[in-house]
Amino acid sequence: MADKPSFYITTPIYYVNAAPHLGTAYCTILCDVMARYKRSVGYDVKFLTGLDEHGEKVQLAAEEHGMTPQEWCDSLAPAFHETWHTLEISNDDFIRTTEQRQVTAVQDLWVRMRDAGHIYKGSYDGWYCVPDETYFTETQVSKADEERHTEGQHLCPDCGRPLQRVQEESWFFRLSAFQDRLLALYDQNPEFVMPDFRMREIRAFVQGGLRDISVSRTSFDWGIPVPFDEGHVTYVWFDALLNYATAVGFGDPAMADEYARRWPAQFHVVGKDIIRFHCVIWPAMLMAIGEALPEHVFAHGFLMVRDDETGKNIKMSKSLGNAIAPQDVIDLMGVEGYRYYFMTDCVPGEDGGISYGRMQQVYNADLANSWGNLVSRALNMSVTYFDGRTPELAEGWADDPSPLRDIACGIVERYCAHMDRVEYGQAKDVVMELVHAANHYIEDSAPWTVAKDPGRVGELVAIIAGLLESIRICAHLLAPFMPETSAEVLRRLSLADEIGTDELLSTCAWGGLLGGVPVSKGDALFPRLQGK
Ligand code: ME8
Numbered sequence: 001m002a003d004k005p006s007f008y009i010t011t012p013i014y015y016v017n018a019a020p021h022l023g024t025a026y027c028t029i030l031c032d033v034m035a036r037y038k039r040s041v042g043y044d045v046k047f048l049t050g051l052d053e054h055g056e057k058v059q060l061a062a063e064e065h066g067m068t069p070q071e072w073c074d075s076l077a078p079a080f081h082e083t084w085h086t087l088e089i090s091n092d093d094f095i096r097t098t099e100q101r102q103v104t105a106v107q108d109l110w111v112r113m114r115d116a117g118h119i120y121k122g123s124y125d126g127w128y129c130v131p132d133e134t135y136f137t138e139t140q141v142s143k144a145d146e147e148r149h150t151e152g153q154h155l156c157p158d159c160g161r162p163l164q165r166v167q168e169e170s171w172f173f174r175l176s177a178f179q180d181r182l183l184a185l186y187d188q189n190p191e192f193v194m195p196d197f198r199m200r201e202i203r204a205f206v207q208g209g210l211r212d213i214s215v216s217r218t219s220f221d222w223g224i225p226v227p228f229d230e231g232h233v234t235y236v237w238f239d240a241l242l243n244y245a246t247a248v249g250f251g252d253p254a255m256a257d258e259y260a261r262r263w264p265a266q267f268h269v270v271g272k273d274i275i276r277f278h279c280v281i282w283p284a285m286l287m288a289i290g291e292a293l294p295e296h297v298f299a300h301g302f303l304m305v306r307d308d309e310t311g312k313n314i315k316m317s318k319s320l321g322n323a324i325a326p327q328d329v330i331d332l333m334g335v336e337g338y339r340y341y342f343m344t345d346c347v348p349g350e351d352g353g354i355s356y357g358r359m360q361q362v363y364n365a366d367l368a369n370s371w372g373n374l375v376s377r378a379l380n381m382s383v384t385y386f387d388g389r390t391p392e393l394a395e396g397w398a399d400d401p402s403p404l405r406d407i408a409c410g411i412v413e414r415y416c417a418h419m420d421r422v423e424y425g426q427a428k429d430v431v432m433e434l435v436h437a438a439n440h441y442i443e444d445s446a447p448w449t450v451a452k453d454p455g456r457v458g459e460l461v462a463i464i465a466g467l468l469e470s471i472r473i474c475a476h477l478l479a480p481f482m483p484e485t486s487a488e489v490l491r492r493l494s495l496a497d498e499i500g501t502d503e504l505l506s507t508c509a510w511g512g513l514l515g516g517v518p519v520s521k522g523d524a525l526f527p528r529l530q531g532k
Contacts, residue, residue: 004502007043008265009035010244012274013052013095016076017061020083022316023271023303025326026342026352030300030422031269032089033343036480037419040504046262048247049084050095051077055236056130059222069222073098083326087335088483095247097224097239105251106239107227109289113173114228118288121229124170124214127163129156132273133236135214136163158273171216171232178284179210185283191296193279194422195349198272198299202279213281241282244268245291264292272299298422299349303342306353313353324354332356333363333529336482340367343481344428360529366428370435371474372526375489377442378467382519385451390468390493390517391461398511404466405510407437408473412508415477424481431477438470468493469513476501476508485525492520 011031014024028049035047052058053073062072077096084091095102113119127136136157144157154163186192186203193199216232217223223233242250248262249255270278278297286293304313305322316323329338337359345362346352382390398405411430418427445463450456472493479486487499494517501507 004042004044006046006262007035007038007267008046008248008262009038009048009267009269010247010265011049011091012270013050013097013240013243014080015052015055015057016073016080017057019076019079020326022324022326022329022354025083025087026303026346027269027271027300028084028089028091029087029339029342030348030424031267032087032091033339033424033480034267034269034419034422035090036483039500039502040476040479041416042502042504046093046248047091048093048095048244049089049091050093050243050247051080051097052236052240052243053096053098054223054234054239055133056217056220056222057133057236059220060130070098086330087326087339090483093247095243097243101252102239102243102246103224105242105246106224106234108251109238109242109285110227110234112289113285116288116290118174118177119171119215120174122170122172122214123168124172125167126165127154128166129159129161129163131161132156132159134158135166137211166219168218169232170214170218171226171229172212173215173238173281173285173288175213175281175284176210178287179206181287182206182210182280182284185293189295192283192293193275194296194298198275198279198349202275205276206280210280237277237281238285241277241285244294245286250291265294266296268294268297270297270299272301275299301347301349301351303346303352303354306355306358308355308357311353313351329359333359333367334526336485337363337367337526340428340478340481343424345425347425348422363526364528366432367526368524368528370432370439371478372524374435374439374442374467374474375471375492375525376521378438378464378471379492379519379521381447381451382464382468383521385447385460385464386519388518390513390515390519391464393461393465393513393515397462397465397515398469400462402462402466404434404438404441404470407434408470408508408510412473412477412505416504419480427477428481431474434470434474438467438474442467465513465515468519469510472498472513473508473510476504488522488525492522494518 009031011028031047035045039045059069062069065072126138127141140157141154145154156163183206186199190199193202215235215238216226217235218231221233223236224239226232226234244265245263249259268278283293303316305316306313314322341359341362411434415427415430447460447463450460471489472495475486475489490496490499494514498507
């Protein structure tokens with residue numbers, strides 16, 4: 001393991017105010033696909049997800065349910081573990097901010113911040129949005145009120161929900177002192193924030209000037225105590241952001257080697273709603289204590305419900321009655337269809353318009369009619385024409401010219417270039433070139449005719465071997481999206497040893513098929529969906 005390069009990827013840690021939903025699942029699958037892909041190309045991956053358990057929002061949710069905050073968090077945590085397990089999430093760590101490792105790390109952060117002179121005590125007087133756990137100034141609030149023409153109740157400029165007036169003694173972090181260093185960071189690392197339109201958005205925000213932020217609370221107590229000031233608990237975001245470092249050993253001398261090896265993270269994947277925290281506050285916190293900065297923050301868009309008749313995207317919400325739960329999608333097209341649809345049909349950086357109609361269309365076109373159909377036809381023919389086996393392959397067979405070989409040889413590098421840039425839809429398109437070509441090749445070469453002529457057996461071997469070899473390669477490339485289907489396809493070709501390869505490029509070189517080994521037809525991988 002130690003000789004492999006490290007790749008550390010994280011999801012946001014989700015609030016435990018509700019069970020996992022389509023949005024949090026989307027982000028988590030997005031990271032899972034990257035984690036699986038990076039493992040397949042030889043990285044030693046650490047994939048972290050977890051729960052953000054402190055703060056007023058969680059405390060209030062607990063009170064509403066008549067539980068202590070800890071009881072409430074403990075009661076919801078299993079739902080996250082179960083959903084991620086169902087969705088085939090391959091995380092290798094799961095952090096909860098109420099764990100001792102996080103308490104120790106956050107308290108260490110406080111001491112280092114104080115010793116470096118980046119915090120000071122003052123009092124906060126302004127607005128607070130509990131659902132977003134975010135502070136707003138008087139100016140921001142009145143501007144938003146003016147734009148919305150609201151009177152009386154002040155609403156959150158971001159989410160539109162009622163704000164709370166907060167006046168309390170508080171510690172402040174000197175964020176304003178980091179403006180120039182942040183701008184220099186963005187200039188020197190234009191891909192610090194991805195996609196680039198989000199980078200521009202962040203740069204413009206920072207250019208507009210930064211205010212110091214309040215990082216401790218005194219009006220409630222569900223948070224990590226500030227080690228040197230009784231009555232103060234850590235502001236939930238100051239606590240939450242540190243989780244990424246905690247999980248690889250920040251603040252734990254016993255984990256110094258792990259920390260040196262894993263930190264900084266290569267990718268923090270977050271929704272567009274929380275990029276200021278990740279692209280402004282978090283790097284400034286790390287600069288303040290002299291720690292390395294993450295390489296990329298990738299901001300994904302939001303899932304919206306698409307009205308198939310008007311083509312318009314509408315916000316998903318329980319009150320509009322259009323909220324879709326992960327289980328609804330699983331019931332429609334299984335876990336692998338679910339993963340494939342969200343990862344390849346929604347552009348990760350943009351808002352995605354989802355609909356049942358579109359899900360069914362993508363599933364039937366790509367999975368039932370193309371990929372599933374190819375596997376089923378080719379494996380069936382191999383079983384029928386070669387007595388339940390793959391054809392016997394002569395030495396050097398892979399060097400023979402084949403139209404599929406020409407296509408297969410060029411796709412892996414292109415696929416990798418897209419996967420590295422989180423361009424999952426384009427990566428899938430590259431694989432589908434081979435799937436479609438193979439389906440056409442079946443029609444063009446008409447193996448059923450060739451099989452009737454004993455004098456053409458060499459030709460038949462070449463056709464079936466070409467098809468099975470293409471399937472083998474596609475199974476590997478589709479594995480990050482649909483791990484279980486790919487494993488099943490490889491098992492059917494007696495290639496179980498190749499499952500979970502960490503040498504994708506060499507594994508996908510044309511010629512890896514085993515000759516004369518048992519093939520099983522199995523059930524249809526993706527039965528066609530009817531109606532709806
Ligand atoms: O913000 N579409 O947690 P959170 C796509 N605890 N993604 C969505 C979505 C939607 N409609 N709704 C939510 C927090 N998400 C903090 C994070 S990190 C140090 C602390 C996803 O439970 C998206 O990734 O509100 C978003 O950023 C995240 O859920 C917010 O999760």
